[in-house]
Amino acid sequence: xxxxxxxxxxxxxxxxxxxxxxxxxxxxxxxxxxxxxxxxxxxxxxxxxxxxxxxxxxxxxxxxxxxxxxxxxxxxxxxxxxxxxxxxxxxxxxxxxxxxxxxxxxxxxxxxxxxxxxxxxxxxxxxxxxxxxxxxxxxxxxxxxxxxxxxxxxxxxxxxxxxxxxxxxxxxxxxxxxxxxxxxxxxxxxxxxxxxxxxxxxxxxxxxxxxxxxxxxxxxxxxxxxxxxxxxxxxxxxxxxxxxxxxxxxxxxxxxxxxxxxxxxxxxxxxxxxxxxxxxxxxxxxxxxxxxxxxxxxxxxxxxxxxxxxxxxxxxxxxxxxxxxxxxxxxxxxxxxxxxxxxxxxxxxxxxxxxxxxxxxxxxxxxxxxxxxxxxxxxxxxxxxxxxxxxxx
Numbered sequence: 098x099x100x101x102x103x104x105x106x107x108x109x110x111x112x113x114x115x116x117x118x119x120x121x122x123x124x125x126x127x128x129x130x131x132x133x134x135x136x137x138x139x140x141x142x143x144x145x146x147x148x149x150x151x152x153x154x155x156x157x158x159x160x161x162x163x164x165x166x167x168x169x170x171x172x173x174x175x176x177x178x179x180x181x182x183x184x185x186x187x188x189x190x191x192x193x194x195x196x197x198x199x200x201x202x203x204x205x206x207x208x209x210x211x212x213x214x215x216x217x218x219x220x221x222x223x224x225x226x227x228x229x230x231x232x233x234x235x236x237x238x239x240x241x242x243x244x245x246x247x248x249x250x251x252x253x254x255x256x257x258x259x260x261x262x263x264x265x266x267x268x269x270x271x272x273x274x275x276x277x278x279x280x281x282x283x284x285x286x287x288x289x290x291x292x293x294x295x296x297x298x299x300x301x302x303x304x305x306x307x308x309x310x311x312x313x314x315x316x317x318x319x320x321x322x323x324x325x326x327x328x329x330x331x332x333x334x335x336x337x338x339x340x341x342x343x344x345x346x347x348x349x350x351x352x353x354x355x356x357x358x359x360x361x362x363x364x365x366x367x368x369x370x371x372x373x374x375x376x377x378x379x380x381x382x383x384x385x386x387x388x389x390x391x392x393x394x395x396x397x398x399x400x401x402x403x404x405x406x407x408x409x410x411x412x413x414x415x416x417x418x419x420x421x422x423x424x425x426x427x428x429x430x431x432x433x434x435x436x437x438x439x440x441x442x443x444x445x446x447x448x449x450x451x452x453x454x455x456x457x458x459x460x461x462x463x464x465x466x467x468x469x470x471x472x473x474x475x476x477x478x479x480x481x482x483x484x485x486x487x488x489x490x
Contacts, residue, residue, distance in 0.1 A: 100131070116447070123150035126471045128452055136452040137479045141468045144286075144318045144428070147345040148393045149470035155348045158389035162382045172200060172378040179384035186391060187356070190327060192336045197362040200354045200379030204317035204343025205233025207353035208280070210373050211339045212237055214357065215278035215311045217372060218364045224255070225272060225279045225310075227263040229288035229458040232280060232315055232341070241280055243288075244458055264294050269304045276310040278339070283329040286318040289430040289459025290423040298333040305338075311361075317343035317353070318428070321391070322400035322469055325407070325426035348390025350383040399469040403427050409473060410465065413480035416487045429465035431483075436460035438490075445486040451479050 098106075101117055119131040126149060128136040141147065148155065162179060169175055184198035199214075201207045212224060226232070226241035233239070239248060240255035248254060261268040263285055272279060279301065285291040305312040314337035319329040323345070326332055330340075338361065343353035365372035394400065403426045414422050414431060421432040433439045439461050446453055456462050463483075467475075 118447070118452075125149045125151075126468045126475050134450065136447070136450050137467075137471075137475050137482075139451060139453040139465045139467045139479060141466055142349070143344065143464075144323055144466050145344045145347070146349055146468045147321050147323065147470075148348060148390045148397075148399065149468040150349065152348070152390065152393055152470075154393050155386050155389045158385045159350070159382055162385035166381060168377065168380060172375045177379070177381050177384075179381045179388060180379045183384045183388040183391070186388065187342075187354075190395075191340070191356065194336060194338075194358045195340055195356045197359040198354050198356050199362060199365075199373070199375075200352065200384065201343075201375050202351055202353060202377045202380070202383075203233070204341065204353045205235045205238045206375065206378065207317065207341045207343055207355045208232040208238040208241070208315070209235055210375075211313050211341055211355040211357075212241070212278065212280070213373055214339065214355065214361065214364060215313065218361050219277040219309070219311060221275055221277035221310075222257045223259065223273075223276045224257060225259045225261060225276055227281055227285070228260050229263065229285060229291070230280075230282055230315075231287040231457055232282075232317075247457075263288070263291060264297050266297060266300055269300060272304045272308050272310055274308050276305075276308055278311040278313050279305055280313040280315060282315045282319065283333070284319045284324055284425050284428065286428060287457040287459070289432070289456050289462040290425055290428050292423075292425055293333055298330075298335050302335040311338040313337060313339040313341060313355075315341040317341050318466075319425070321345035322394055322403060323426055323428050323466070325400065325403045327394075327400060329425070345390070346387050347383045348386040348388075348393075350380075350386040352380070352383040352387050353378070394469070403469060406469075406471065406473070406476060409476050410480065413477065414483065416484055418487045418490075423462075427465070427467060427469060427471075430456060430459060430462040431465065432459075432462045434461065439463055441490055442483075442486055445490060446482060449482045449486060451482045 120128050122129040128138050188196045228243040230243035240258050340356040346352045423430045454464050
């Protein structure tokens with residue numbers, strides 16, 4: 098049997114019609130399938146491969162760590178150099194109040210841990226999230242997902258969750274002294290790249306300060322330079338109480354984290370002891386890879402190139418069938434009439450050697466979140482193929 102048939106028979110599926118591309122190699126901003134076909138990758142693992150696929154320094158760091166040790170014991174009990182070094186470097190590039198890192202194995206797990214931390218520290222139970230938000234698919238994260246379409250089949254979910262409209266000033270009044278935390282994406286990704294408007298994020302921060310609620314900002318997709326600054330919240334003059342990280346955090350390896358002030362994080366150390374534990378969070382190989390990728394991001398000044406590359410995309414993505422292009426750095430949503438049209442375009446682009454997809458809450462929008470290392474030549478080539486497909490459909 099072929100690998101494709103074995104995949105369909107034995108690997109858990111997430112849709113009735115998976116893409117089923119058999120990718121055998123990835124390098125930089127390119128993917129290569131079993132037939133030798135080359136694809137320009139406009140997805141980047143959905144914001145995972147910010148420094149490109151298999152960056153040599155990331156691969157080297159992984160190999161070096163393999164020679165030392167793999168898993169030793171549950172996270173947080175032993176001093177493991179990759180964890181310590183990565184946490185230290187991360188906090189040096191964060192505001193002073195974000196000084197304690199709890200590593201997890203995924204972004205969803207970071208969401209789960211942050212919600213537990215807020216409830217434990219505040220001794221409150223209400224959690225507020227926003228419509229069309231995405232924070233993961235585990236039960237707790239699903240409870241704060243902003244869409245009944247994905248929630249309805251799995252109820253009952255966590256009680257005490259209130260959802261509000263993103264960018265609504267009026268609804269901020271729903272935040273009260275009973276609210277443990279408010280969780281928001283700094284830039285809503287799966288909604289089709291929605292950006293905070295007119296000082297709304299600062300107003301949200303202010304309301305949390307007034308009521309004592311903790312502000313959790315989810316930068317699992319938009320962190321690590323994706324939106325043109327190292328952290329997206331820098332662009333809005335706010336600092337969260339808890340920051341969620343994932344995806345690009347691991348440099349291509351599975352890794353998540355939530356970051357807070359040590360006085361908040363230490364809530365997990367007592368009443369009960371081991372208030373949050375994680376077997377594979379902060380895996381040494383993943384931390385070594387992430388640390389190397391973070392150094393590449395900083396040393397190669399990849400973030401400095403993001404806005405120019407965004408403008409190049411915007412200058413080339415002009416066509417009567419494109420209704421709008423929403424962007425923040427190299428996170429872009431190209432809007433079409435409906436999902437059916439968008440799906441035809443995506444399928445045609447894959448046939449043309451451009452790998453992309455759609456957004457969970459904006460199915461009529463084509464996703465562009467390439468590695469930050471994408472070259473101008475690759476941008477020009479990808480956009481030319483997009484225009485060619487739009488002309489031919």
